[in-house]
Amino acid sequence: MTSTGAINGLLINDNYIKIISNNIANASTIGYKSSQPVFFDIFSHSIYSNSIQGSGAGISHIIQNFNNGMLIETNRDLDLGIIKDGFFRVLDARGHVYYTRNGQFLLDKNKNIINMQGMYLTGQNKSFSKNTFNNLSNLEVINLRHADILQAKPTSSITLSAILNSNINSVTTDDPQNNLSESGNNIRKIIIYNKDEKPEEITISFNKKDEHTWKVHVKSNNEKDTSTENSIDNSFELQFNSDGELISHELFKIRSQNAKYENITLNLTDTVEQSNSDNSFKEFYQNGYLEGSLKTFNILSNGEIIGRYSNEQTLPIGQILLSKFINPEKLRPESGNVWSATEESGEGDIGIAGNSGFGLLEKGTLETSNVDLNKELINMIVAQRNYQSNAQSFKTEDKIINTLINLR
Template sequence: MSTMEAISGLMANSNNIDVVSNNIANASTVGFKSSTLSFFDIVSNSFYSNRLIGSGVGVSNMRQNFSNGILVQTGRDLDLGIVQDGFFRVLNSKGYVYYTRNGQFLLDKDKNIVNMEGMYLTGQNQFDLHNDLNNISKLEPINLKKSEILKSKQTNVIKLNADLIENANSTNSITGSDDDISNLETNDITIYDKNGKPQTISISITKGDNEWILKIHSNDINHSNDEKIDHTIHLKFDSEGKLISDSTIPIKSKIFKNLTLNMECTLRKSEHDNHTIQLSQNGYPEGNLKSFEILNNGEIIGQYTNQKIEKIGQIFLSKFVNPEKLKPESGNVWSATQEAGNENVGIAGDKGFGIMISKTLESSNVDLNKELINMIVAQRNYQSSAQAFKTEDKIINTLINLR
């Protein structure tokens, strides 16, 4: 009898219509992945015949399509899209881990990066950055509150690049003429003490007999004499203008501990050029986070009010050997399953992981034209199964009414 075959067709095509309808309903859902049902035929032996008879259709599996959706620029700093493989790893309030392609994130009241459902985006924070990704338990919710303030750093290295000039008419590349002795080049630079307070020091270079004299002294009138920097360094060059005296000089200071001057100096002859001195130092005052950006590899780069740019966090991606076996959950996320394989965490753009695009979202990969066609086909199949059931019902009524 064909009743069961018709019923199986009705149920299978009803499920198919549900799946297609869900695809169409989520055509505008960010990061949504469309699904397709896989069917199988049912075959059985009839008790009154040796022939194999088809007994209907069943649903074997729902296949998820993880092809990339189109990337759309939004301009929001916390909108993220993924090109190729990978998922954002998020954590709900109960500690359960989920995975998503929806990169719509925002900051909650505690400055955690969360998705629209309030799940925490996981990664590593500023003070926990490391290269060990083997232990997934080290990943934690990314919290920008930890990076709101960049503490001051005391200056311990001053770098000096100097291009010194002596009179080209001089017969000796070291002594020069008496006029060279008055040739003075002075530069100021601001350095920072252990409390982040600035102090301006001056560095001057003059020409003496058989050597050049570099002087360092502080200009801060608030410091006592024993706190001020007052240092003299004698520079000597060979006949080719290369520095032969020590290039790394410790500077004595009561306030600045372990302060050194690293020099790269050259001496050359010229008639018209002036001395050039370039100074830099590695200290800075305290600064507040004013903005941040997310790079293609997931690094979060903060810009501070003290003009410093620092890495303040890292977003990682997760991927699976068989992502089609991930379990869909409400909220446009998936949960891990044994069939999907082990979770592999990595840096975006590295070792087969996709790259991260900021200020961009991945749209749904639903093809509406295709889904509408699938809907028509599923509807026709459902109607055909219903007609078969109706025909079988008429045959049964005929048999019942035989007298």
């Protein structure tokens, strides 16, 4: 009977060569992780002797190397590389969950973000709160069709910051034009949007009433219809202390009798009064806009998808979420450069890129295979020599056994 040690040596080195060959074959596979066997020695007790005999070696399991590969630039918007820890979570057509480091994605005809195997990238399709992503129930297939059209939004908030000259003379009229010669630029004309999805121009003017007291006048500039019920015509007072800081910090409500206007909040809290300074405006913002269509989108390093619309609005339309495992080596490799979770790997944690140990996303890059070809070729030579040596050992022992059989 031939030596079990030599036979085991042939078998494990044959498997070792297959593992090395697979690594070499995937040296150019995006996101591929190399593998290596873990060998163990085998000993057995003889029934004819108390001595322990070596019976060769075996492979206990195969370790996957999850060290990061290099990121290469592709300048393609839907190519995503993960810096450090994390996996993309994808679903196949039957709803089975897989994980991958291959960030080659594209849009299908239904505007789902899918990988090259047609698996669906998961996350969320709307604005989000970071504190809500703590279980699998929050995940869904990312689909951008819901974001094709951004519905019009009537103005409900105006923020305006002004610098007012405390040295100009007070006026006794509410006419905002009366004080122009002395106050300089004390009028700001802005565009707001009503519920009819139409832009309208309003005027916000500042007139000094008393020392450290100013009157703010908000009026619509509708030349075709000047009736009170169809326009905006509100006034407010601002009080400043001796240092020019605003005392009254309440948010003013701009009201109109016409239902086509949203109730508008006017925020002037950053307005200041200064001496020897021309009236000017530091900042302006209003939150209304017309209907717009999605022109393009950008993926941030935290996985947030920002849509850019034809109405010049930029809004979050989705969020890519990553998965992370304490024991990724126990993930089961599957065809298509993906892994599935096992009992030993666990289901994994879900999180936002850049938070709680999750890696960041790098748009326009892909992670290359982490196979070291030089190392694999050396391992191939070693495995080949080991195989040849075990084969020679097998031949030698075979000759010895034949010699014993032929003894007369």
